[in-house]
Amino acid sequence: MRRAEYRVLGPLEVLLDGEEVVIPAGKGRVLLATLLLRPNQFVSVDTLVDRLWDGSPPSADRAAKTLQMTVTRLRQALGPANCVSTTTNGYVAEVGDLDLLRFRELAGDSPHAALALWRGPVLRNVSSDGLHRDDVPPLLAERLAALERRIELDLERGRAADLVPELRTLTAEHPLRERFWAQLMIALYRSDQQAAALEAFRQVSDLLADELGIDPGPLLRELHQSILRAEPDLAVRRDIVVPQQLPPDLLRFTGRTGELARLDRLLPVGNAGQAVVISAIAGSAGVGKTALAVHWAHSVRNRFPDGQLALNLRGYDREEPMTPHDALGQLLRGLGISSGEIPADTTQRVGLYRSLLAGRRVLVLLDNVRTADQARPLLPTGGRSVAIITSRSDLRGLVALNDAKVLRLSVLPPDEAAQLLERVMGADRARAEPEAVAALAELCAGLPLALRIAASLLANEPHLGVRDLVEQLRTGDRLAELEITDDPESAVRAAFDLSYAALPPEERRMFRVLGLAPRADFTPQSAGALLGVPSKRALSLLRALSRAHLVEEHAPLRFSLHDLLRLHAHECAMAEESEEQRRAAVVRLLDHHLHTLDRSYSILRTIRAVLPLTDRDPVVELADFDDKSGALSWCRREHDVLIELCEFALEEGYLEHAWQMSCAMWGYLYVHGSTEDFLRVNTIALSAARRLANRYAEGVALHALAMTHKSTHNYEQALDLLHTALRLRREIGDERGIAVSSAELASTHLWQGHHDEAVHYYEASAEQWRRIGNEAGLAMSTNSLAWTLVRKGDHARAVVVAKEGIELQAKFGEPPPTFKDTLAQAYAGLGDMAKAVEIYRDVLGSDALSSAGVLEKVEVLYRGAQVLNRTGDRSTALSCAREALTLAQRSGLAIAEEVRLGLEEIENSEESHPADASP
Numbered sequence: 072m073r074r075a076e077y078r079v080l081g082p083l084e085v086l087l088d089g090e091e092v093v094i095p096a097g098k099g100r101v102l103l104a105t106l107l108l109r110p111n112q113f114v115s116v117d118t119l120v121d122r123l124w125d126g127s128p129p130s131a132d133r134a135a136k137t138l139q140m141t142v143t144r145l146r147q148a149l150g151p152a153n154c155v156s157t158t159t160n161g162y163v164a165e166v167g168d169l170d171l172l173r174f175r176e177l178a179g180d181s182p183h184a185a186l187a188l189w190r191g192p193v194l195r196n197v198s199s200d201g202l203h204r205d206d207v208p209p210l211l212a213e214r215l216a217a218l219e220r221r222i223e224l225d226l227e228r229g230r231a232a233d234l235v236p237e238l239r240t241l242t243a244e245h246p247l248r249e250r251f252w253a254q255l256m257i258a259l260y261r262s263d264q265q266a267a268a269l270e271a272f273r274q275v276s277d278l279l280a281d282e283l284g285i286d287p288g289p290l291l292r293e294l295h296q297s298i299l300r301a302e303p304d305l306a307v308r309r310d311i312v313v314p315q316q317l318p319p320d321l322l323r324f325t326g327r328t329g330e331l332a333r334l335d336r337l338l339p340v341g342n343a344g345q346a347v348v349i350s351a352i353a354g355s356a357g358v359g360k361t362a363l364a365v366h367w368a369h370s371v372r373n374r375f376p377d378g379q380l381a382l383n384l385r386g387y388d389r390e391e392p393m394t395p396h397d398a399l400g401q402l403l404r405g406l407g408i409s410s411g412e413i414p415a416d417t418t419q420r421v422g423l424y425r426s427l428l429a430g431r432r433v434l435v436l437l438d439n440v441r442t443a444d445q446a447r448p449l450l451p452t453g454g455r456s457v458a459i460i461t462s463r464s465d466l467r468g469l470v471a472l473n474d475a476k477v478l479r480l481s482v483l484p485p486d487e488a489a490q491l492l493e494r495v496m497g498a499d500r501a502r503a504e505p506e507a508v509a510a511l512a513e514l515c516a517g518l519p520l521a522l523r524i525a526a527s528l529l530a531n532e533p534h535l536g537v538r539d540l541v542e543q544l545r546t547g548d549r550l551a552e553l554e555i556t557d558d559p560e561s562a563v564r565a566a567f568d569l570s571y572a573a574l575p576p577e578e579r580r581m582f583r584v585l586g587l588a589p590r591a592d593f594t595p596q597s598a599g600a601l602l603g604v605p606s607k608r609a610l611s612l613l614r615a616l617s618r619a620h621l622v623e624e625h626a627p628l629r630f631s632l633h634d635l636l637r638l639h640a641h642e643c644a645m646a647e648e649s650e651e652q653r654r655a656a657v658v659r660l661l662d663h664h665l666h667t668l669d670r671s672y673s674i675l676r677t678i679r680a681v682l683p684l685t686d687r688d689p690v691v692e693l694a695d696f697d698d699k700s701g702a703l704s705w706c707r708r709e710h711d712v713l714i715e716l717c718e719f720a721l722e723e724g725y726l727e728h729a730w731q732m733s734c735a736m737w738g739y740l741y742v743h744g745s746t747e748d749f750l751r752v753n754t755i756a757l758s759a760a761r762r763l764a765n766r767y768a769e770g771v772a773l774h775a776l777a778m779t780h781k782s783t784h785n786y787e788q789a790l791d792l793l794h795t796a797l798r799l800r801r802e803i804g805d806e807r808g809i810a811v812s813s814a815e816l817a818s819t820h821l822w823q824g825h826h827d828e829a830v831h832y833y834e835a836s837a838e839q840w841r842r843i844g845n846e847a848g849l850a851m852s853t854n855s856l857a858w859t860l861v862r863k864g865d866h867a868r869a870v871v872v873a874k875e876g877i878e879l880q881a882k883f884g885e886p887p888p889t890f891k892d893t894l895a896q897a898y899a900g901l902g903d904m905a906k907a908v909e910i911y912r913d914v915l916g917s918d919a920l921s922s923a924g925v926l927e928k929v930e931v932l933y934r935g936a937q938v939l940n941r942t943g944d945r946s947t948a949l950s951c952a953r954e955a956l957t958l959a960q961r962s963g964l965a966i967a968e969e970v971r972l973g974l975e976e977i978e979n980s981e982e983s984h985p986a987d988a989s990p
Contacts, residue, residue: 075152077169079107080210081190083197087152098123098137099145101199106155106164108206110172111322112370115161125201157498159490165322171210178213179313179378182221189214209373216376219250220313226254231261242271246278249287253294260298268298289429314378314405317436320369321362323494326487330478334367337476338374338457356387356566357520358480358620360461361438368436368459375457377431380405382449386441387463387569395448399424402435402449421448428456435459441573443468463570465618481623482517482633485509491519495526500537507537514544515553516633521563524553550638567639570621581612582621583647584656586640589719590712591632593622597712598630600663600691601656629708659691661728664709664716665735667693671702672738679738681807682731683767699922706739714748717755729759730768737775741924746963749779770800770808774815781819782926784965789819807848810839814852817859826863833859850879850890858893866900873897888920892931895938904942911935915951925962929955933970940977948977 078084083104085092094100105122106114120134123141128134142162146153156163166172170188177185193207218241225234238255245251252275259268272287272295279285286292365381372379380402384393399420403413406427414420433456440446440462450458450473460466460475469475483491489512493501501508515521525544529535544552554562571579584601585593593601599609613630616622622630632640644653666687672679674696694705706713713736720729733756740749753776760768777792793816800808817832833856840848854876860869873894880886895910914920915935920928932955940948952974959967 073151075154075166075168077107077154077164077166078190079104079194080170080174080188081193081195083107083194085149085152087150092149092152095144095148097198098141099148100197101202102138102141102145103155103164104194104197104199104202105206106162107166107169107171108202108210110164110166110169112320113158113161113163113324115328119162122199122201125199159325159493159498163322174217175213175315175372178217178220179315182217182224185217186214186221212376213373215245215248216313219254219376222254226257226261231258234258235262235264242275246275247282249275249291253290256291256294256298265298265301269295272298313376314380314433316381316405317368317372317379317434318361318365318381320366323491324362324366325491325494326483327359327363327366330363330480331367331370333478334459335371337478338371356463356570357518357563358482359519360463360480362519363480364436364438364459364461368434372434375432375434377433377456378406379434379436381436381438383438384440384445386439386445387573388439389569392441392445395445396420398445398449403427417448424449425452428452432456437461440464440466442466443472447473463573463620467618479620483512483519483522484517485512488512488515488517488522491522492526495523496529496537500529504537507541510541511537511544514541514549514634516635518563518633518635520566521553521635524555524563527555550635550642553635563635564639564642567636570619571639571643574616574619574621578612578615578619579643580647581609582616583640583643585622585632586637586642586644587648587653587656588660590715591634591637592712593630594628594694596667596692596694597660597663600659603656603659603688603690605690606692657723657725658685658728659688661685661716661720661725661732662687662691663693664713665728665732666691667705668713668732668735668739670694671696671706672735674699674702675738676741682735684731685727703739703922706736710739714751717752721755721759726759726763730756730763730765730772733759734768734771734775741926746779746782749782750776753779766799766803767805767808770796770803770805770812773799774808774812777819778815781815781822782965784822786819786823790816793819806839806843807845810836810843810845810848810852813839814855817855821859821862824862826859829859830856830863846879847883850876850883853879854890854893857897858889861893861896861900864900866897869897870894870901885919887927888914888917888923888931889927892934896934899938899941904938907938908942908944911938915947925958926964926966929959929962929964929966929970932958933966933973936977937973940980945977945980949974952977 073088076084076086078086083094083100085094085103094103101123102119105119116135116138119138120128123138124134129137142155142157146155149155154164154166156165174185174188177188193210194202222234222238235255235258238251238258241251242248242255252271256268256271259265259271272291275291276287279287287295368379368381382393382398382401384398386392396417399417400410400413403420403424404410406424408423408427414423428451433451435449435451435456435458437446437449437458437460440460442464443466446458446460446462446466446469450469460469465477465479466475470477482488489501489505489508492508492512511525512522515525525540529537529540540552550562550564550567554564571582574582581598581602585591585598587601588597593613595606595610595613598613599606602609602612604612610628613622613624617624617630621636622632625631648656662685666684669682669684670693672682696702696705713732717729717733717736720726720732733752736748736752740752753772757769757772757776760772773792773796777789777796780786780792781789793812797809797812797816800812813832814836817829817836820826820832821829833852837849837852837856840846840852853872857869857873857876860866860872873890877886877890877894880890891910891914895907895914898904898910899907914931920931923931932951936948936951936955939945939951952970956967956970956974958964959970
């Protein structure tokens with residue numbers, strides 16, 4: 072097998088079996104150098120474009136094409152030594168034998184060998200201002216750190232006198248680097264030049280005061296005092312160890328660019344250290360906290376020349392969490408302190424640990440922290456060290472008392488989830504089934520652990536198609552499928568189990584009963600109903616689960632959990648709650664929505680079906696609203712939840728709730744719904760009613776379903792359903808239902824232009840309302856009769872009947888816009904355009920119209936536009952007609968085409984003047 076070597080610690084070179092490979096000059100070298108300085112890491116197209124054009128690229132299209140051409144030419148030039156791989160939106164240099172990687176491996180323990188890898192000025196044969204300005208200096212800082220370590224070892228070997236000339240040169244070249252000055256002072260002192268050593272301290276003190284206005288750091292000050300005392304065993308450190316403990320980086324780390332940028336901004340400025348808390352949102356376990364922390368730590372390791380410490384504190388683990396006492400012991404051993412020298416007392420361990428880090432730049436990675444108290448003793452203080460912490464908790468104590476900065480980590484968005492699958496399973500395979508990959512990402516809920524497991528299953532089973540795995544996850548036990556056979560601890564379920572087990576009992580029960588709901592979207596009232604506790608207590612428990620990142624407060628007082636966590640919660644509920652407990656919880660949830668929905672129905676519609684509501688447990692609280700606006704707002708927020716609950720109730724056999732909730736939605740859907748939603752819920756209601764053999768419910772559902780078909784101009788189906796509903800209601804003596812279905816039969820005939828039939832049924836409906844003493848119903852049917860007379864051409868009678876309707880409706884408050892619309896159209900039919908316009912100007916600017924039903928609003932706007940256009944107000948007419956068309960199209964109303972044609976007619980009409988209009 073041929074051996075490729077890559078070198079960046081000097082001129083850029085590539086060797087193949089010991090022979091130099093010619094690298095294209097110009098952009099080819101810049102491209103390769105940029106990738107090799109980030110070995111085995113994703114480098115975005117944007118970064119490469121910035122480097123290739125030194126921050127001044129041409130157009131995006133040209134830059135992308137040129138970059139692709141440069142990559143192609145570089146690969147051709149490298150031949151068998153090619154290391155450049157394509158990834159989504161970027162490239163990776165996949166290398167093993169790179170001098171930079173070898174240098175970093177050797178720098179801690181074998182700095183002499185590490186420094187021998189440097190062959191001169193870094194990348195001196197690569198022309199790029201940006202590269203030499205931004206990428207090379209961190210490498211030089213790593214070299215200086217290794218040089219400090221090498222000199223330290225030479226001092227320990229007794230070469231003090233030989234080091235003095237070199238250290239004088241180094242302090243001249245790097246006058247602000249205090250460690251070189253400290254080493255110079257030691258070398259002079261050990262060469263019997265105590266006065267010269269003290270003079271060196273004076274020089275650096277003056278220099279720091281003049282240049283920066285500061286005093287020497289604690290390292291130099293302590294050393295100065297030791298020299299004054301003539302201590303015989305003087306040294307900067309007896310044995311300075313540069314720990315290199317970071318876990319391996321993920322070669323296929325994907326996404327998180329925003330989070331990485333935020334972490335970069337949290338790096339300390341000057342001499343201030345700080346702790347960075349990384350925590351999860353929308354499900355902590357498996358969200359990629361450790362992967363992000365490790366990846367970021369590798370990307371900034373060159374800023375911490377004194378080393379990197381890493382420790383798993385087992386906060387959420389099968390084993391007991393690690394105590395601060397034991398953790399300090401491991402950290403001190405990582406800093407070179409032998410077990411016999413580590414104090415037995417925890418406080419003394421903290422003091423020694425912080426003393427060793429004083430004045431040094433060390434990155435401390437504390438993974439899997441349980442509590443703030445567990446992490447606090449391990450935080451570096453002073454200097455320029457940084458602690459990066461991962462936890463399934465917010466660790467708010469560190470925020471309050473230690474100025475920690477919190478980065479909440481969520482699941483991956485769909486595009487990044489698909490990219491991660493592609494990188495792990497292979498680009499060709501992923502691109503062959505893009506729709507299946509997107510479905511797989513969704514089934515994994517964007518959770519990185521689940522995505523990596525799924526992708527590894529595909530990568531290890533080349534004959535398993537992505538669609539096949541998607542089908543397995545959809546139809547089987549999804550959490551069981553997302554497990555690696557020989558590594559059960561890495562399974563999604565195992566990760567969730569640890570978080571669940573860490574909860575107190577009441578929080579565990581809150582979490583698992585949430586899994587009983589068909590849709591993971593909750594308010595304190597709905598969650599309280601599930602658990603059977605007041606909403607105030609439910610809110611406290613939800614907030615506790617949010618802090619543990621098992622639920623997410625995605626909007627004020629609205630909580631959710633992603634699909635995999637919902638499945639886990641459901642599993643826990645099935646295992647730990649009895650069937651009776653589960654059913655009672657679901658009934659309470661359905662009661663909360665049903666009774667709140669019925670309350671909104673009574674506010675939104677003065678004429679409505681009377682529902683024989685289920686009994687409600689007193690602990691079940693309703694949503695808080697008192698007026699039409701509040702009722703509509705609640706319905707809009709809960710829209711998707713309500714639809715899904717109706718379907719769930721039917722499927723799971725909660726039939727009373729199924730038909731009543733579906734019918735109670737009519738009030739909201741009439742105002743703000745779509746035809747599709749009407750059809751879904753009314754079909755559910757009819758199915759539930761017939762399964763219950765509840766004839767009253769069947770009549771209500773038949774009537775509502777007929778209205779849906781009428782709105783889509785399926786008149787024959789609507790008439791069949793209405794005749795069935797009317798016959799059934801007569802049989803059972805549903806007096807109110809008889810009036811309502813008679814009116815709806817009239818309306819359906821009217822929409823077909825059958826005016827005589829419409830007049831007949833509206834008169835029958837009005838008579839029925841009058842007979843049972845329902846004036847609100849009588850007002851509605853009277854207005855509808857007036858409108859039918861308008862359509863029939865009997866405008867004189869229409870004016871009289873319309874006024875009767877308005878007078879009746881006025882007993883209950885401001886008449887709806889349709890009542891005034893009817894009277895306006897009657898006047899317009901008589902030729903009294905002045906009165907018609909006066910009425911429309913009053914209606915079109917009213918609050919009543921803004922809260923009217925969609926169809927009602929569309930019709931009033933459209934007819935008002937026609938009258939206004941006829942009387943010369945073309946501008947207002949256009950505005951009304953356009954609004955009507957937008958609403959009609961958005962809601963899928965059959966009237967949309969008629970409105971569109973009417974709008975075209977107004978647009979094509981000539982502007983006239985009101986003075987020319989007919990009186």
